[in-house]
Amino acid sequence: MGKCRVSNNSEPLKIMWNGVWGSNPALVQLLGLCPLLAVTSTVVNALGLGMATLCVLVGSNAAVSLIRNWVQPAIRLPAFVMIIASLVTSVELLMQAYTYDLYLVLGIFIPLIVTNCAILGRAEAYASKNPFFMSILDGFMMGVGFLLVLLVLGAVRELIGQGTLFTDMHLLFGEEAKSWRWEVVPDYPPFLFAILPPGAFVVMGLLIALKNVIDSSLKAKQASNAAPSGSKRVRVTGPVT
């Protein structure tokens, strides 16, 4: 990696932080909401789609980063989309092969990963400008961030919607996972609203609100810690080392 920029030591940490929390694709950038809202009715759906997206994201970031110096700017977007589409097709075929039932459940939302702005967004905003390993890390962390939000949404909606957690995990993990189903509230009357897309909007809104509350309280804490440091002289002239 001769041409590679000398990356700062804190860069990977920053990428991790941004992917999971700081600029989480779902909570902060509000990207890829369509699959996010459509399929997160249970944990297993969320997990399936999240994993698929994660794989595509890592793969596309890696590929885009590799070709970043050879692609003409004018045609970069079609090129990126081609890469993403190929990867999505691969993932789709893999799912057909190994988790056919889940593939049937997720249906159209697997091919629709192509149009997930989070993936194209990372390719354009990060991978096309950064070295290979950093791009992979970025793709992975963004994917994890997306997956986590999907999981939380799926869990909350499954819990509120039908009072259970980890239903139908066998779709992803094989027969022995059937027993993972946990009936949190016995005899729960299904709450259709949470299972239907509007419920996803509401839960998503609440998650964003929660994140904002946490962020602002963190900020307030930081401010109160930093406040009594007194005035500090800032060097404004002379050479900056």
Add this chain to the structure above:
Amino acid sequence: MTQRHIELHQFPGGICPPTQKALSTSRPIAYPPLAKQLILPIQQHTGMPGRVLVKVGEQVKKGQMLVDAQLPMSVAVHASTSGIITAIDEHWVPHPSGMKDMCIFLEPDGLDESVEYQGYENYLETNPTKLLECIRASGISGLGGAGFPTDIKLKASKIETLIINGAECEPYISADDMLMRERSEDILQGILILLKLTKADVCLVGIEDDKPQAIFAMKQALEKDKDDDTHRVNIVEVPTRYPSGGEKQLIKILTGKEVPSGKLPASIGVLCQNVGTAYAVHQAVALGRPLVSRITTLAGGALSTPMNLEVPLGTPIGHLLEYTGLHQEQLEQLIIGGPLMGFPVKTTSIPITKISNCILATKQGELSTPEQARPCIRCGYCTDVCPAQLLPQQLYWFSTAQEWQKAESHNLFDCIECGACAYVCPSEIPLVQYYRFAKGEIRQDRAATEKSDRARERFEFRNQRIEREKVARAARRQARANTDTKVLSEKPHAKPMDKQPLRSAGAIGDVESESIQSLLVDEAALEAINKKIRMMEDRVGKARERYEMALSDGLDTASALKRALDKQETKLTTLLSERERMMSHSDPAEGKET
């Protein structure tokens, strides 16, 4: 004489608050004793202040002019009684912002000795120009509230309908009512003078139907004085509905016409004057008496004898409150004007001016004091009562969100601040306050943009000038270099105000030193004139600002300001053309060859 039938129209919205007028109309107009000190603001009208004619320590007589009206938009001020000028200083004046302004302090000597009044005996046959001059010299500005110089308003052309506003729709106020009851004949004569001056075909006197005695008195005066002129005068009863006394609203009621937004009534051939103004015009023209007193209502539950007083201008309101028996312990609010459009009193030493029609001293619980404002529930009651047919709740929303553009596009500046919306608001939101704030902010924004625009223009102009000078200098150098070759030139194509370099090289020929000399002189002159132009530009900008402000507020000062603006603009164009001439002259080659 038969009363012509006038078809009445209705203005949109409006409210019917309890009129509360009976208290102050039960007693005749009284004359309070002179106060120990009179405070006469130099400017009591809309426009600009005149020049003060007296000095501190000077002895003046009643009716003597203290402030002249030489400036276009100024109105004279006269001594309200005889006495000594003790000071000319700043003092609180009756103004919504509670500001201070220059005032003449007059200590009465108690003799009330007046100058000799000289009126026109045969005023209906006198030359209109003379009458207008007389009105101007008598210091009359609209007594209804806006305080617009009457003579300027009367100069409007093509007036078909003269409307005399006797509606007096705001609760508590009864000054015009009492004036009409007691002095209807003088008012009628004043109306005839106004008719003559405006050359209007018809005069409609609009009086709310809750003043039957005033209507009766006016009709009787009309009955007594039958002639060619009076048959054009019609006394019209209008329904009691606030704000029917608003100029635009009264015009709508009486003529069915709407004054276009941002325009003056004169644009639709209507002129509106207050009954008090008509009375003052008669006093001035027929008797030669300048405006030194007015009828003011003192009303409110905190007074033991609420009534109407003929007050010498400049009397501090504290003196009047004392005279009418103010119960200090019961007093809740002291308001100048009525309960719907008045403003709070800062100190009781505020004087009565030409526009003070009412002093309201309310006792506890008399006016419902608003509790904490609750959120707007968009009930739309305000929309129903808005006489300008605005959407007050939307304007409120935009004002709180500081969305000025939206507020403007919802015609915020057509709001007349009558207060009907806030009167009915179930959430007790002080709506008008929000509109005033929004208007102020928008005006400031406008002024700021205009200022920056002007600064930019000036900067660009300066750059152009520097560029021109540079080119000129280069040309001079070039010319000097060319002297040896002695090339004679053809006539340069120097057009006036040419953006090209002032002088083209080679045109100078052998008169170089002389031309440089003259160029230097010219440049100094040019600089001077540029300075003048810049000042003038500033002035024009300010005048425009003021005019637009008045326009957007629908103030009737707009026409006068427009005239001032035009004048400034003419001056500017003169200066500009002068500069053009100089610049074309400053090209010595041209000067030489022609």
Add this chain to the structure above:
Amino acid sequence: MKSSPYSRDGMKTPTVMRWVLAALLPGYLTQIYFFGWGYGVSMLLLLLTAVLVEAGVLAIRKRPVLETLKDSSALVTAALLAIALPPFLPWWMYVMAGSVAVLFGKQLYGGLGFNPFNPAMIAYALLLVSYPVAMSTSWALPLGLAEPADILTASRIIFLGDPLVQLDALSGATPLDTYKSLAGVELSDGIWQKPIFGEHVALGWEWVAMAFGVGGGLLLLKRIITWHIPVCVILGLSVMAMLFGWDPDRSVPIHLHWLGGSLIVGAFFIATDPVSAPTTTLGKCWFGIGIGVLVYVIRAWGNYPDAVAFAVLLMNFTAPLLDQITQPKTFGHQKPNRTLIKVQVK
């Protein structure tokens, strides 16, 4: 210092709200008379929930709790819900409805005056979407078909889901629903023979609707609402019914639309919620017509038994737009300003 005007008059917001509550009374009492005390128990539950939730949220938001509660808007929301919801739902559904209405319908947007949707209808729609079976079968049968439930029976059904009570004998579908499911299967004469339609239009329901109409008249008299929205709602529905539902053998006839469901209470009390409706006169008319049309569309071609909630919510979306494009002509202007976007020409 305060500025003018110094004088105020007219009803204050809490008074307005209390008048709305008072105007609901005739209809509500008729409901209890015909359909039993299920409505009484649900009303109590909803009022209590709404007030408690409102107080809690206000405390969290650090707003004056008692002062704000006094505006009684939470009570109106709860009362409307109690009237609109079926009377034999399990108790926790009422609690959920009350909380959702106040919390999600109103307070999350910033409290009274800021909610873009009718809070009561938000909660109603949520329940309808989530528990479609309970929402369509928990209606009480009217006096004449069943003995109206007394307080004890109603409480047992609501709180215990008591199997001892023969719920099937007390509850059933609404007349609208009944007619809709039978239209096309039987001829209209045959349908009208069903006991649920009674002698006139819809046993019990017709009187309730008319009583709410009386309450609406009271609001009109007190000038709390204007006639535009209610009249236009009924007008919109009637025109649609005349255009598409003229054949009583195939579709629900117009007078059953009027009196057999929640149209009247919706037109006078729900659609007229000022906060979520347009404020211009013309806007109110369009708003009302839109609701009327949508009510018919959903009732005739949709799957839900009644449609007022969805129609009102859908039209709530349009209120800001309607306000913008139906501005009245300002005094002194040639024509009204109804542009959607004002292009600033510099």
